[in-house]
Amino acid sequence: MENINIFNILKYEMDNLLYNHILNQNINLIKNFINDDLIEKLESLVRNKKFTAKELYNEVYDNIKVLGPMPENFLQYLYExxxxxxxxxxxxxxxxxxxxLVCEIFLLLFSILNRIQKYYDDNSWQGRFPLIFLNEDEIDSEMRTEYSRFLKAFNK
Structure with a gap:
């Protein structure tokens, strides 16, 4: 597997949160939410190979609770x-x-961690059998349009 700077990916993905259509109506709140403290917590999770929803929740609880009200049993509510x-x-x-809002932000953070987990052999299914898509050079020219539609649908 190629040498990838995971922390650059993390910072890039966090910046992309600002452009997510779901979050547009709360853009100022989101801009304040994405700060060095949050990035450091996410980096710590990655460094320590902690990719579960519970570990993410425990680490970023103080950050996400300022975004709005949260249900008491957050992870169970998030499942539903x-x-x-x-x-x-x-x-x-x-x-x-x-x-x-809190659920959407948490799901986006969790999605980011899951994408990063692909690059770690952490004995999880995602780490051992990562689903890594083709890059532009690897896509057959005859299938480019169909593959692009697939990626767009898959990444929704």
Whole structure:
């Protein structure tokens, strides 16, 4: 696997949070949220190969609680919130709009950690069998359009 600077990826992905369409209405709040303290905490998680939702939650709780109200059992609520995106009829609790911003931010942070985890052999499924997409040079010219559509759909 190529030599990749994980921390540059982390900083790049954190900057991309500012341009996420879901978060546009709270852009000033998000800009203040993304600070050196948060970056240091995420870097620490990566350095120590801690990629679980619980570890992320424990590390960034103080940062995300300033974004808005949070449910008491956040990780359980987050599971139901995430479930509602693909299987709305399977949700077993009432979801509240007031919690959406915190859930979206947490899911984005978790997604970033999961993408970074691909570059670590941490004995997890993601670390041992990473799904790494083709770069521009590797894509067959006849399949370029179809592959681009696939990537766009996959990364939603």
């Amino acid at each position: 919130y995430t479930l509602s995106k693909s299987f709305p009829n399977a949700v077993t609790i009432k979801l509240y709009d007031d919690y959406s």
